[in-house]
Amino acid sequence: MRLSQYFLPLLKENPSEAQIVSHRFMLRSGMIRQQSAGLYTWLPLGQRVLSKVENIVADELNKAGCIRVIMPTLQPADLWKESGRYDAYGKEMLRITDRHERDLLYSPTCEEMIVDNFRSFVRSYKSLPINMYQINWKFRDEIRPRFGVMRGREFFMKDGYSFHADIEDAKREYNKMYDVYHKIFARLGLTAIAVNADSGPIGGAVSHEFQVIAETGESALYYDAAFDDIRAGKLAMSSEEMRKLYAAADELHIPEKCPVPKERLREARGIEVGQIFLLGRKYTDAMNVDVTGADGQLQRVEMGTYGIGVSRLLGAIIEASHDDNGIIWPESVAPFDIGLINLRVGDIKCDAICESLYNSLSEQGKEVLYDDTDERAGGKFASMDLIGLPWQIVVGPKGAEKGVVELKNRKTSEKQEFTVDDCLKILLGA
Ligand code: ATP
Ligand code: MG
Numbered sequence: 001m002r003l004s005q006y007f008l009p010l011l012k013e014n015p016s017e018a019q020i021v022s023h024r025f026m027l028r029s030g031m032i033r034q035q036s037a038g039l040y041t042w043l044p045l046g047q048r049v050l051s052k053v054e055n056i057v058a059d060e061l062n063k064a065g066c067i068r069v070i071m072p073t074l075q076p077a078d079l080w081k082e083s084g085r086y087d088a089y090g091k092e093m094l095r096i097t098d099r100h101e102r103d104l105l106y107s108p109t110c111e112e113m114i115v116d117n118f119r120s121f122v123r124s125y126k127s128l129p130i131n132m133y134q135i136n137w138k139f140r141d142e143i144r145p146r147f148g149v150m151r152g153r154e155f156f157m158k159d160g161y162s163f164h165a166d167i168e169d170a171k172r173e174y175n176k177m178y179d180v181y182h183k184i185f186a187r188l189g190l191t192a193i194a195v196n197a198d199s200g201p202i203g204g205a206v207s208h209e210f211q212v213i214a215e216t217g218e219s220a221l222y223y224d225a226a227f228d229d230i231r232a233g234k235l236a237m238s239s240e241e242m243r244k245l246y247a248a249a250d251e252l253h254i255p256e257k258c259p260v261p262k263e264r265l266r267e268a269r270g271i272e273v274g275q276i277f278l279l280g281r282k283y284t285d286a287m288n289v290d291v292t293g294a295d296g297q298l299q300r301v302e303m304g305t306y307g308i309g310v311s312r313l314l315g316a317i318i319e320a321s322h323d324d325n326g327i328i329w330p331e332s333v334a335p336f337d338i339g340l341i342n343l344r345v346g347d348i349k350c351d352a353i354c355e356s357l358y359n360s361l362s363e364q365g366k367e368v369l370y371d372d373t374d375e376r377a378g379g380k381f382a383s384m385d386l387i388g389l390p391w392q393i394v395v396g397p398k399g400a401e402k403g404v405v406e407l408k409n410r411k412t413s414e415k416q417e418f419t420v421d422d423c424l425k426i427l428l429g430a
Contacts, residue, residue, distance in 0.1 A: 001367075001368070001369050001370065002372050003369060003370060003371045003372060004372050004373050007030075007043065008030045008044065008383075008387075009030040009033075010028060010029060010030050010386065010387075011028045018148065019146070019147065020147050020148075020315075020319070021318065021322055022150065022216075022314075022315040022316070022318035022319045023148030023149075023150070023315065025318055025326055025386070026046065026149065026314070026315070026318065028326075028386060029045060029326065029327060029387045029388070030043050030046075030387075031043055031046030031049065032046045032148065032149060034148075037145045037153065038142060038151070038152045038153030039153055039154050040148070040154075045335045045387060048335040048336075049314055049329070049333055049334075049335050050156065050310070050311060050314060053188060053310055053313050053314060053317075053333055054156070054158075054310055056184060056188060056332060057184055057308055058135060058158075060180055060183050060184045060187065061133055061158070061160065064131075064176060064177075065131065066131045066133050066160055067131065067132045067133070068133060068134065068135075069114075069117075069132050069133070069134050070134050071110055071113050071117070071134055071136065072107075073106060073107050073136060073137050073139070074096065074105070074106060074107070075104065075105050075106075075107050075110075075112070075113055076102065076103070077104060077105055078103075079287075080105065082112070082287055083111070083112045083286045083287055084286055085201070086105075088201065089108065091141060091143075092108060092140045092141050092142065093105050093106075093140075093141070094106040094108075094139050106139035107136075107137075107139065108139060108140045109159060109202065110159050111161065111202070111279075111283050111303075111305060112283065114132060114161040115284065115287050115289055116287070118130070118161075118163055118289065118301075119289045123291060123292060124291055124292050125291050125292060125293050125294060127291070128163055128164055128169070128301070129162060129163060129164045129165070129169055129173060130163045131160060131161070131173060132160065132161055132162075133160030133161070133306070134158070134159060134160075135158045135310060136156070136157065136159075137155070137156055137157075138154070138155055138156075138159075139153060139154050140155075141153055147218075147315065148315060149311045149315050150218075150271065150312050150315040150316075151218070152312075155309065155312065156309075156310040156311040157309055157310060158308040158310055159305070159307050160305065160306040160307075161303065161304070162305075162306075163301050163302070163303055164301065164303070164304070165291070165301070165302070166302060167280065167302050170279075170280070170302040170303065170304050171278060173304055174206065174276060174304050177304070177306045178194060178208060178243065178276060179239045179240075181194070181306075181308070182194075182239045182242075184308070185210065185212070185274075188313060188317060188330065188332060188333060189317060189320070189321060189333070190212050190316065190320055191212070191213075191231045192211060192273060192274070193210070193212075193213065193221065193223055193227050193231075193247050193270065194209070194210050194211075194243070194247060195208060195209050195221050195222075195223065195247040195248050195249045195252075195270075196208060196247065196248045196249065196252050197209040197248075197249040197252060198249065198252060199277050202275075202277050202279075202305060203277070203279060203282040203283075204277040204278050204279040204282060204304075204305070205280055206277070206278040207275060207276065207277045208275065209249055209270075209272050209274070210272070210273050210274040210275065210276075210308075211270030211271065211272055211273070212271045212273055212316045212319070212320060213268050213269070214269060214270065214316065214319040214320065215269055216271075217268075217269035217270040217271040217319075218269070218271070218272070219249060219250065219269065219270045219271070220250035220267070220268075221247065221267070221269070221270045222246075222247070222248050222250075222253040222258070222265060222266070222267050223245070223246060223247035223248070223265075223268070224245040224246045224247065224260050224264055225264045225265070225266050226264075227245065227247065227266070228266060230242070246258065246259055271315070272312075273309050273312060273316050274307055274308040275306075275307050276304065276305070276307070277304060277305045277306070278304050279303040279304055279305050280302055281301075281302060282303070283303060284301045284302070284303060285300065317329070317330065317333065322388070325382070325386065326385045326387065327386070327387065328388050329388045329390060329410075330390075331390045334388070334389055334390050335369075335387065335389070336367040336368060336369040337361075337366045337367045337368065337389065337391065338361060338366055338367070338389060338390070338391045338392070338393060338427060339368075339369050339371065339384040339387070339389040339393070340354055340357055340358055340368050340369070340370040340371065340392075340393045341371045341380050341381070341392060341394045341395065342354045342370070342371060342372055342395050343377050343380070343395060343396040343397065344396065344397045345372055345373070345374050347397050347400065349401065350395050350396065350400045353400050353405065354370060354372070357393060357395070357405070357420065357423070357424065360424055361424070361427060361428070364428050366428070369387075369389065371383070384410075385410065388410055389410060390409070390411065391408070391409060391410065391427060392408040393405050393406070393407055393408075393423060394406040394407075399417065403419055403420060404417045404419055404420070405417070405418060405419075405420060406418075407423050407427075
């Protein structure tokens with residue numbers, strides 16, 4: 001992508017409404033624009049990252065045997081009246097009446113609708129288990145939308161739902177999702193701590209929240225100090241081992257009953273990036289969902305439900321990975337792989353080197369943002385640091401004379417000169 005042909009509305013000044021670093025950098029780097037409280041346009045750069053996060057989430061779920069669907073964002077109120085949640089959900093639910101005076105709502109979550117789909121097709125235990133998910137927009141009329149996409153009103157969520165013949169099988173799937181979630185967050189460059197949590201309005205007996213530690217997090221957590229070693233990369237543990245360590249959300253942490261000695265107990269703030277629930281029969285009881293069992297008798301279906309805040313994850317990743325100059329994207333989700341800076345557009349040698357690098361890298365499947373504008377050097381450097389691409393190639397007239405370019409690693413700030421060929425080799429991993 002040539003910057004001169006792209007749409008990258010960067011902000012020079014710190015926006016006064018942004019209280020936390022991720023919100024500030026998302027606005028400044030032209031990723032999002034607020035339309036109204038908690039409602040955002042995803043500008044081109046933001047859209048690219050959102051899609052990458054979405055694809056990683058989908059990829060890991062697909063590998064784990066989950067099946068993707070899309071359900072409407074508007075739901076008939078009748079389903080929610082049937083489950084009993086229409087009145088219980090409260091003001092966070094946006095209620096709408098259509099021209100025929102039918103009550104609708106904008107989906108805050110989708111248990112009722114997936115259950116309705118399930119019961120209209122599935123008759124026998126032989127079809128079980130089934131785990132279906134969607135990645136789609138949700139709306140919750142949050143009383144205090146804030147921190148940008150962290151707590152929006154409209155937000156992008158992965159919601160998954162599994163159906164089982166018995167509770168043992170639902171537990172097996174729950175544990176599997178627990179593992180898959182760790183894999184997803186690791187691919188996004190995050191270490192999430194799974195804390196025991198209250199299941200809230202979604203319901204169910206067992207629940208874990210996946211929390212990314214950040215000072216600006218809205219949740220309070222308590223956990224075994226071993227998690228800090230895991231986060232620091234000093235200790236490796238399987239998710240099964242991790243599960244044995246103490247970790248609890250604020251509301252479930254009772255100091256007198258905590259099994260971890262005081263000196264090993266850590267208290268921190270976290271960003272909730274996902275939550276899983278062993279639901280049991282909450283919705284299948286309310287909505288009468290049975291299948292025929294092996295004995296020919298009808299039996300109630302057991303469920304689990306699994307959410308990930310896809311749009312919130314962008315904020316969490318930035319909170320976890322930035323410096324004073326801007327975002328430092330993990331390679332897996334960076335909007336482009338490489339930023340190519342031409343310091344003297346119009347200089348025959350600089351232009352030729354840039355064009356050749358741009359073409360070779362693009363042909364090899366690398367995503368390159370080529371700054372071919374005539375802005376001054378300082379501005380170009382600052383913009384590239386702000387948007388946080390993993391690699392920068394700087395092509396200036398002096399180096400171009402000698403056929404060398406400078407390669408900068410955004411994360412380490414390390415800069416080194418290379419010939420054009422060597423630069424290509426490094427970036428293409430050859
Ligand atoms: P919170 O406690 O932060 O309000 P929640 O527990 O109500 O979240 P869930 O119903 O568990 O949310 O939704 C699944 C995931 O969706 C959450 O783990 C979170 O990452 C994300 N999420 C929830 N509400 C919002 C929001 N208002 N803006 C962005 N993401 C959200
Ligand atoms: Mg939650």
